[in-house]
Amino acid sequence: MSDPGAGPNAAPKPKGGSAKKRNLLAEQELRLLSTLVLLLGIGLFLALPFVLSIGSVVFLPLTTAVILSVLLAPLADRLSAWGVPNTLASVLSLLIFVAIVVLAFSAILQPAFSLFDRLPELIEQIGARYEELQAEFAWIANANDRLADLVGSSGGNEVVLAGPSVFQQVAISAPVLLLEVMLTFLMAFFMVEARGRLRRNILFGRTSFGTSVKAARVLREVQDRVAAYILTVAWINLGVGIVVALGAWAMDLPAPIMWGGLATLLNFIPYIGPLAMTALLTLFGLGTADTVFLGLIPPVAYVVLHVFEANAITPAILGRRFTMNPVMILLAFSYFTWIWGAVGALLSVPILLMLTAFFDHIGRPNLLGFIFGEPLFQTPLIELDAEGNTGADAATASEARPG
Template identity: 60%
Template sequence: MNGPDTTTEDKGEAPRNPARRQAMTFAAQELRLISAVVVLMALGLFLALPFVLSIGAVVFLPLVTAIILTILLSPLADKLASWGLPNFLASLLAIVAFLGIVALALTAVLRPAVSLYDEVPAMIARVGEHFSQLKGSFNWVTRLNEQIAQIVGSEGGREVVLATPSFLEELAFATPTVLLEMLLTIMLAFFMIEARVRLRHRLLLQRAAVDSSLKAARVMREVQDRVAAYILTVGVINLGVGVVVALGAWMLGMDAPLMWGGLAALLNFLPYIGPLLMTALVALFGLGTAESPLLGLIPAAAYLGLHTVEANVITPAVLGARFTMNPVLILLALSYFSWIWGVTGALLSVPILLALTALVDHLGRPNLIGFMFGEPLFATNVLELAEED
């Protein structure tokens, strides 16, 4: 009796399996087509976004800067509010504290830099003297260039010199725009910090599903913790670097040691590019003030050794694996946002990258390399879940 029943069930399931398999195959092709469209749209957005953001920099740059400042200063405002201060006053004090730190840093750097500005021509002349002394060892290069010029031939011509605005004229033209953008950024940051409680209420409590509210809470907390902790930790490390550089400059007899310490601390916020620029500045100053090239390169070599220890030992040990990012991604973000917004974009590149990384970790990291070889775009494949059901 069991034999006919089993045969009947097999006959009944046989036509259903091919139909289900065909439906799953069609769904997989449709999902891959939609994923390809999403990848192409994301690539187009990535290529078109710089032009939109650069053209609308007056609007987008203050907005993005205000968002980063809000993420950074919201924990301070929450701490002040927990002490019984009104939300308005706590937000205002957080902004004032940030502006005070920036003003002190700029004062420590700019005031000595202005006094040393008059000595720049003498330093350049001294550097030229050092190179002219070294030039005698490479006379064969000069003779080779002269022979090449004789073979190729050169025709004299009139040299056209275009009149360009001076540095002070360009600074005078740019100052109103910079001040307007700074004022807009501070106002946006203040109102965003002041409205943080209402924003959390809307994101967390006005969701239709509890799961979406919990996910939004986790995303907000992760973005804020990651960006704020990174900036504060790196700020403390850079402050230590500045103190060491200032002490080293004082011990080496360099002028304005506070200026060099402040420059080292500020430029260290720019990954890779900032330390290279600092090394070049210290080398230029050393060659411009020392009696010999070897003595002039000692401050640059000392700073380079300090940066090597800080970047490879201290910073990885303090930050840990949580903030470890691919150097390729850091350089891409640095070049991408520097291309869009210049120096300000370079300073914002790492915080923006951290925020995007936190969002991607919660929303799903796309498998772009595997997608090119036929794998699903995301690690969680809905078709596999359907097959299990």
């Protein structure tokens, strides 16, 4: 019996050589497209700071509102589950957040203003401590003078340009700051209030069911990860602030609640915040203590507490889910601090968490492997069998094999 597929009009079967050639061309095309995507990403990374800094009046409130809406959405959902209307639940969640922020800053700023009156006394005390240290290390100054005599130095007149005072700077920036705060809270309210419609649009507004499910998972993962991280870190930092306040009270430092509040707020900024807290305690300790040794006790005690918290308590509570590369944290911190200053420093870790959760679902770029010839993304777009055929060619080849 003759094979009906063996007639003169039968299509020729693909040969192995042509299939491998098509696979090679497809891989080259994919690598070219990946290179273009990588170059566009690098260009966007370098150009984005200038765009965001110039348009900070728009982009900074928008970014802050997005993070606030992610943080406040679980609270609004809980209030809605208790029977509170959606709009009222959104307003209440925002008011609770504002009340916490106002109480925190009042606990810090009010004692800080009273300590500001003692600033001349502290400066005089720090000068006395400096003279003591200078007398102990006078040989370094003598060596520096001798080196300057050998090298030679030329003096000249210095021109000092008078700049605006602190109060003038505050008066100039107050209207812009007020506008940004109002925009932030308004956008955060509308985002929290529209969270249900956004979820329904993501689920039912897609043409593909698989795309809808994946988009909903990304949204839920971003919200859960950022909200859980901020709330967990807030509780840890509150505990650190309580310990610092108790330690300041035990060491008879003035305004222990202020020191506890500063420790809580600065601990939200990885690495840089604890360093700033250590510097403040060092300056204040040297300015109020009778000796240098007693002045260094508060900063040393805080450093011991921070080392224990950062290496034992925080990793044990957060776990591996929220573990991030320290290099990426510092990069995000410097990147967003360069763009938006102190507010960008506070937003750097939540933004990094959102990007990490997003790339966990769409795939992280394999930058190092791409340099050595691997695909840019680990998801294989072209799957080859043992003989170098693609998925379709492998099916054809398996049908052509005997048996």
